[in-house]
Amino acid sequence: MTTKSLPQPDREEIRVESVLQALGEPVRLQIIRALADAPQGIACGDIELPVTASTRAHHLRTLREAGVLSTRTDGTRRISTLRREDLDALYPGLLTGILSAPR
Amino acid sequence: MTTKSLPQPDREEIRVESVLQALGEPVRLQIIRALADAPQGIACGDIELPVTASTRAHHLRTLREAGVLSTRTDGTRRISTLRREDLDALYPGLLTGILSAPR
């Protein structure tokens, strides 16, 4: 069992436009909320979503490339976690504000 | 000199997806930053933007309909202000987090 991380921007490369654009999509917001409830990370497939697997992969890639989440490989599974520390450092309050919104 | 406000969603009608999507566009983010620096409001045309007047109007409408800003008519001018109170109440920290981002 190995563990490898997928490419993602460094903290200083994260741009607020990309983060906001990434978060401004209903399915992706749903993903973020699921991740926020699972600080230890969650397998992509375990998130209930109204889209097919390939669309799900597309959204996860978008979020990862924007710097919103981190993905590591664990066997055949991909475990994603929110990059809470980086986001809080860059945009203090942003994540909390978004997550406090009524669902 | 009359003053009339343009239609906009009530606070409880504002949806976080719309807000994020509205903010996730470079030109619109530029507008928001200008508004944040002008609490008393600013005329649309006085914001320096790399787009034509009609595109500017389009973005201002998007932001207004998302609930991000308020526009009132003042003579031939349209004065826009950030709906900071509403946004802070709905998503505490969100606006601050966004505005604290490096330009």
Next chain:
DNA sequence: CGAATAGTTCGATGTTGATCGTACTACGAT
């Protein structure tokens, strides 16, 4: 009134992006 100014609306165009199915890769188990 007519002209100038500030801004919007409309229609067209090009680009971006969300979605899907299919084919593919990687890993684990039998």
Next chain:
DNA sequence: ATCGTAGTACGATCAACATCGAACTATTCG
């Protein structure tokens, strides 16, 4: 080695949207 599972990559399609120019509205000024 073969099979099943988890997920990604690719190509196509369709909808959403950013942009522009031109025509329009509304207000102020002369």
